[in-house]
Amino acid sequence: xxxxxxxxxxxxxFIYYVGIxxxxxxxxxxxxEWRYRxxxxxxxxxxxxxxxxxxxxxxxxxxxxxxxFVLSKASLIIAKYFNALFLFAAVIFFYLSLCFxxxxxxxxxxxxxxGLYPPLLPxxxxxxxESMSVFLISGFAYFLVRAIKEKKTKILLIACLFGAYLxxxxxxxxxxxxxxxxxxxxxxxWRRDFLRSAVICAGCLVFCLPYLFYxxxxxxxxxxxxxSGGTALHCMSRPSANEWGDWFNTREIFEDDRLSxxxxxxETLQGKDYVEQDRLFKQEAIRNIRRDPFNYAMNWMSxxxxxxxxxxxxxxxxxxxxxxxxxxxxxxxxxxxxxVFPLLTSVRRLPSEILVLGIFAIVFIFGSSLIYTLSRYLVxxxxxLLVLVFYCWGEVLEIRWKDSQxxx
Numbered sequence: 001x002x003x004x005x006x007x008x009x010x011x012x013x014f015i016y017y018v019g020i021x022x023x024x025x026x027x028x029x030x031x032x033e034w035r036y037r038x039x040x041x042x043x044x045x046x047x048x049x050x051x052x053x054x055x056x057x058x059x060x061x062x063x064x065x066x067x068x069f070v071l072s073k074a075s076l077i078i079a080k081y082f083n084a085l086f087l088f089a090a091v092i093f094f095y096l097s098l099c100f101x102x103x104x105x106x107x108x109x110x111x112x113x114x115g116l117y118p119p120l121l122p123x124x125x126x127x128x129x130e131s132m133s134v135f136l137i138s139g140f141a142y143f144l145v146r147a148i149k150e151k152k153t154k155i156l157l158i159a160c161l162f163g164a165y166l167x168x169x170x171x172x173x174x175x176x177x178x179x180x181x182x183x184x185x186x187x188x189x190w191r192r193d194f195l196r197s198a199v200i201c202a203g204c205l206v207f208c209l210p211y212l213f214y215x216x217x218x219x220x221x222x223x224x225x226x227x228s229g230g231t232a233l234h235c236m237s238r239p240s241a242n243e244w245g246d247w248f249n250t251r252e253i254f255e256d257d258r259l260s261x262x263x264x265x266x267e268t269l270q271g272k273d274y275v276e277q278d279r280l281f282k283q284e285a286i287r288n289i290r291r292d293p294f295n296y297a298m299n300w301m302s303x304x305x306x307x308x309x310x311x312x313x314x315x316x317x318x319x320x321x322x323x324x325x326x327x328x329x330x331x332x333x334x335x336x337x338x339x340v341f342p343l344l345t346s347v348r349r350l351p352s353e354i355l356v357l358g359i360f361a362i363v364f365i366f367g368s369s370l371i372y373t374l375s376r377y378l379v380x381x382x383x384x385l386l387v388l389v390f391y392c393w394g395e396v397l398e399i400r401w402k403d404s405q406x407x408x
Contacts, residue, residue: 006108013091013115017084017124025080025125033127039063040070054218054273057228060211061169062129076127083124083131090131091115093138094383097145102394110390118328119379122321129169133380136166137173141357141384148196148353156196160203167208170380171225172368174208177201179363184356193352219275227274230281232371236299237288238262243314245299247372258315303369308333310375325375336385339392346396354391357384 029037040063042048048063049056069079095111102110114120123130143159146152167174181201187194215224236245240261253259253266265284269277289296305311310325311318343350343358350358361384368377393399 006104009108009112010088010092013112014084014088017087018081020121021081021084021125023125025077027125029076029127036063036066036127036129037070037076040066043067044071048214049218051218052273054227054275056215056218056224056226056274058129058226059168059171061165061167062132064168065132066127080125080127083126086131086135087115087120087124090135090138090383093135093142094387097138097142097387098390098394100145100149101391106390106394110386114383114386117332117382119325119375119382122324123376123379130376130379133166133170134383136162136169137380138383140166141387144197144200144356145353147200148193148351148356151196156200157203159200160207163200163204164207167204167225168211172377173364174205174223174225175367176360176364177204179367180356180360181205183359183363187355191352194356197352197356221275227278229371230278230285232373234281234285234288235372236303236370237285237296238299239288239292239295244302244312245372246314256315300369303371303373307365307369307373307375307378329375329378332382332385335389339389342396343388343392350396354388358388361385361388 035057039048039058039060042050043060043063044067048060065082066076066079068074069076091111091114094114095107098107098110120130120134140159140162143155143162147156147159163173163177167177178201181198184194184198184201188198212223212225216222232247235247238245248256248259248262250266250269253262269280272280302312306313308329310322310329347355361381364381364384365378
């Protein structure tokens, strides 16, 4: 396909994203959207988390972006429209990453697969982090590939900036980056390229130091990113019949009689700040896991189902909405599993940057599965997974039809 036709198709995709935002972004804020708006307002007032509650539920990356609109008194509807730009830029970064390994025509069609991946769309017109996260991880992957291939310091610094902002937007990536750094260091003795990946990972964390200094001043704890992890781990550890590691908020616990068996523990949390609650959640979770590891293992398997297929959930009616995640992610998971063996058998000749992205994806999926997760949270790692899949199918495997004449 000529370059001008590819450009036209990309622009049609961008218009499609804008159309989704225009037609569906007018609804009022709900659930997590209010929290991001509240943090953005806090930033315009000179602080992030309230000092009395120490409510550090998520990183400041997305609220920092929203604070520009709050400060300028612009409508947050405009911020929702930016999601179209974030997602479009993510597709372009993904396309450019694939162009290092496969021809531009194939890279274009692969990019369109990402661009039309259905689970990207529900959060597109909402004030949530998913579109920005997909943009940041696609940019991070692209500049990481370039930094390792081209060995340019400027590109390496850009990769660090993308990775740092990704961490501040979704703090789970702080642990993914730290784990990738720890794995890359010993691999430096095998390939020197891993030293660059280690430097990039270390640089991502260094650029996040101002936020870590802030959380230390607030909580007195080192390497403290948020206080939402404790409750996400605790719900996975609960040994409750007819529950599979589901997360319920405090209001649901005290209002739904089906959840009354959780109330005694939640009553002990009343009046405590979020840092102390996070500590108690983790303490109780570890106690539950030690007491009944089989229950945690079963909840972990259910969690994998929620990650990939948006199923199962306790006390909730199933909706057609689930199919919107189930079918595309079933195809994605099949493609990933189909690629694992060829990539593993070719590991010695794989480019270093592909190995780094593989480590990054494995750490994210395994680490995320240990605490409560959803298909919505899987979306951010999809560009990396698809880079690995399309690299495998384009550079490792040869897939072709058998010659009909040979069959005769």
